[in-house]
Amino acid sequence: MRQEKLKYLAKLALLVLMGIFGSFLISEAGLRLMNISYPVFHGFDPVRGRILEPGMEGWFRYEGNAYVKINSAGFRDVEHPLQKPKGTYRILLLGDSYTEARQVSLENTFGRKVEQQLQSCERLLPHLVEVINFGVPGYGNAEELITLRSRGWAYDPDLVLTMFFSGNDLIDNFPRAELREPAYIPRPYFHLDQGELKLAYNFQEWSPPILKYRLLLWGVHNFRTLELLNQANRVLAARHIGDSQENLSSRAGLADFVYAPPQTPIHREAWDITEGILKLMHQEVLKHGANFFLVTATSPDQIDQEERILLKERLATKKLDYPEQRLRALGEIEGFPVLNLLYDFQQYAEQHPAHLHGFSNTKLGAGHWNEQGHELAAQLISKRICQDPSIL
Structure with missing residues (x-):
């Protein structure tokens, strides 16, 4: 029986x-x-943690609408030869999702527009300008520095441009990753040890969490059904993102507070680590015979007039440019140029009815730069590169 x-x-x-x-x-x-299809563009790398998976391509419609293709080197860009062509001035872009910019077509990203606009810069003639986009969503300055070390120098850049986004770079640089994101997201980070930066990782290459993470990536990279399930999970999670972000931010003591002077030890430590990474990046760029240029991106809360008023009231501050002022001072001390896009973006937003952040399928005035935001950023960056003798 x-x-x-x-x-x-x-x-x-x-x-x-x-x-x-x-x-x-x-x-x-x-x-x-x-x-x-709902492609997942991320992959795994034992040195950098998250990367863009070489060869992945597909439509990204979660915010904006663009076809995204990752090249064989693992970046959202056209193919670039390792050896710099003779007579070429090569610019390497480091940054996060603002730089990768999957919300708009590749032709409308600020990187491609800077490349086009600098072709007519008299100070660069007769060189041809080539811009290589190394931006990866979710990266902080630690991953950017490691990317420069492990991949960037092989391209022999003349200028390294780092796009700093105060909205999350400060948090991304903070070593206590468990306070702000799930442990299955692999991330290298720097921490301070007796005043010196030390590199560490929140993962081990063959640990069970990473094996699970890599298995999930393999699944969504190869099966449309798993892509769909992943997208459904993402949509459901988005309904609670407001509460989640608030909880993570309050636990880490960061988030909106980056727009005002630091008030807590955690906040001050995050700034010390961030400045330390940028100093180290600048020093390594100079050692390789290149120039370093720091550009600060804008947060929608700094541009949208209604959000600016609410944020100022919440932080009890009259201005929201503490990151810009602090990084400008750092550049003056360390000897590298800093371009703060905030002030020109605010002026443009006040004089024009168009939004620089946001899309029709999400919310205008929120999120990443749209085509107009990228165009304005490209104009300001190109003008500064062409006119500033400390850059060229």
Whole structure:
């Protein structure tokens, strides 16, 4: 009797598995026939943690609408030869999602526009200008420095431009990663040890969490059904993102507080680490015979007039440019140029009805730069590069 029951249960389990497998195949075939895809562009690297997966491509419609293609080197850009062509002035961009800019077409990113606009810069003639985009979403300055070390110097850049986003770079640089994001997101970071920066990792390459993380990435990279399930999970999680961000921010003691002078030890430590990384990056750039240029991106809360008023009241401050002022002072002390986009962006927003952040499928005035934001950023960056003798 018991043996017959076990056989029945085994047959039932087999039928269930066959049903699940069959449904999976039908779902996979249907999604591919209808060309429905929600690509995950991230991959894993034992040195840098998260990377962009070489060869991945597809439409990104979560914010904006653009076709994204990752080149063979693992960056959202066209292919670039390692060896710099003769007569070329090569600019390497470091940054996060503002620099990678999957919300707009590649042609409309500030990096491509800077490349186009600098071709007519008389001080660069007869050189051809080439801009290489090394931006990766989610990166802080630690990952950017490691990317420069492990990948960037092989391209022999003449100028390294780092796009700093105060909205999350300060948090991304903070070593206590467990306070701000799930442990399964691999991240290298720097921490202070008796005043010196020390590199560490919140993961081990072959640890169970990383093996699980890599298995999940393999799944969503190869199966449309898993892409769809991942997208559904992302949409559900987005409904609670407000509460989640608030909790993480309050636990880390950062977030909106970056726009005012530091009030807590955690906040001061985060700034010390951030400035230390930027100093180190500048020093290494000079050692390689290149120039260093820091540009500060804008947060939508600094540009949208209603949000600016609310944030000023919440922080009890008259201005929201503490990061810009602090980084400008750092540049003056260390001897590298800093371009704060904030003031020109604010002036443009006050004089024009158009938004520089946000998209019609999300919220205008919120999120990343749209096409107009990238255009304005490119104009300001190109003008500064062409006119500033400390850059060229």
